[in-house]
Amino acid sequence: MILEIDAGNTFIKWRLVCNNTAVQSGAVRTPLFEPGSFDTLAEYAIQQVLAGSVAGVEFERALVDVCERLWSLTPLFARTQSLCGRVKNSYADPSKMGVDRWLAMVAAYDRAECQVIVVDCGSAITIDFVSKDGQHDGGYIIPGLRLMQESLLRNTAQVRFDESVSNLLYVPGTNTAEAVMHGAAFTLNGLALSIRQKADAEGAQLFITGGDGALFHKMAGAGQYLPDLVLEALPKVCLS
Numbered sequence: 001m002i003l004e005i006d007a008g009n010t011f012i013k014w015r016l017v018c019n020n021t022a023v024q025s026g027a028v029r030t031p032l033f034e035p036g037s038f039d040t041l042a043e044y045a046i047q048q049v050l051a052g053s054v055a056g057v058e059f060e061r062a063l064v065d066v067c068e069r070l071w072s073l074t075p076l077f078a079r080t081q082s083l084c085g086r087v088k089n090s091y092a093d094p095s096k097m098g099v100d101r102w103l104a105m106v107a108a109y110d111r112a113e114c115q116v117i118v119v120d121c122g123s124a125i126t127i128d129f130v131s132k133d134g135q136h137d138g139g140y141i142i143p144g145l146r147l148m149q150e151s152l153l154r155n156t157a158q159v160r161f162d163e164s165v166s167n168l169l170y171v172p173g174t175n176t177a178e179a180v181m182h183g184a185a186f187t188l189n190g191l192a193l194s195i196r197q198k199a200d201a202e203g204a205q206l207f208i209t210g211g212d213g214a215l216f217h218k219m220a221g222a223g224q225y226l227p228d229l230v231l232e233a234l235p236k237v238c239l240s
């Protein structure tokens with residue numbers, strides 16, 4: 001049994017994989033992660049822990065301790081590489097690129113083996129372009145839906161995330177909260193349409209993941225939404 005972990009700035013997502021099949025999965029809010037968070041998995045015979053993290057060194061240290069305590073093993077952390085299979089990084093210093101972006105690109109390219117556009121709608125929205133021969137042609141990092149709203153609503157603290165069901169609406173708002181939340185959704189919608197257009201024009205396959213990925217997928221009306229895309233490439237990247 002293998003425990004795979006994708007640690008982002010909002011959620012730490014995990015799944016248990018047995019014979020290449022996910023048998024259980026879950027998520028912990030990153031700020032609420034504590035050494036006991038994985039105690040419910042203590043009973044499983046976990047032979048390997050593979051992790052990709054953009055959540056900082058403290059999380060990595062905590063995970064090392066947890067794995068030692070629960071299963072007497074050391075987790076393997078994926079690191080952004082300059083090359084993995086045919087996928088070539090465009091960063092002069094690959095260590096500066098979030099490993100979640102790299103993992104998603106490697107997984108998407110492995111599936112398509114042609115030109116891909118990879119969109120991860122998490123705390124941040126990242127959009128990465130990989131050519132048909134595997135060259136990363138660069139990408140974008142944009143504040144995610146929640147960050148867009150929070151950056152504007154920091155001074156109207158009563159507006160809570162639960163109200164953002166209206167994220168799905170992007171008609172012009174008739175109060176501040178609506179104007180801000182619908183504005184964020186309107187921005188995401190514009191982004192989705194422009195990415196779809198680019199994918200269509202270039203004949204690229206579009207891969208979408210992340211907490212707001214389902215919404216982006218709906219807005220784009222194209223591409224594949226794969227919630228576990230970042231986890232998929234963990235074995236390849238950790239073990240190469």
Ligand SMILES: Nc1ncnc2c1ncn2[C@@H]1O[C@H](COP(=O)(O)OP(=O)(O)OP(=O)(O)O)[C@@H](O)[C@H]1O
Pocket residue numbers: 007008009010011012054100121122123124125144145146147161209210211212
């Ligand atoms: N219940 C929820 N609580 C918080 N955010 C949610 C929830 N449901 C959807 N979201 C959206 O999902 C986003 C977080 O997505 P995700 O879990 O993919 O982020 P992450 O991988 O932790 O972030 P990153 O990798 O960018 O650091 C939030 O910004 C928010 O817009």
Ligand SMILES: CC(C)(CO)[C@@H](O)C(=O)NCCC(=O)O
Pocket residue numbers: 008009054096097098099100101122123124126141
């Ligand atoms: C952009 C995020 C936060 C998306 O999760 C992550 O990939 C990250 O921390 N990246 C580091 C900066 C970069 O990728 O250039």
Ligand SMILES: [K+]
Pocket residue numbers: 008100120122210230
């Ligand atoms: K992510």
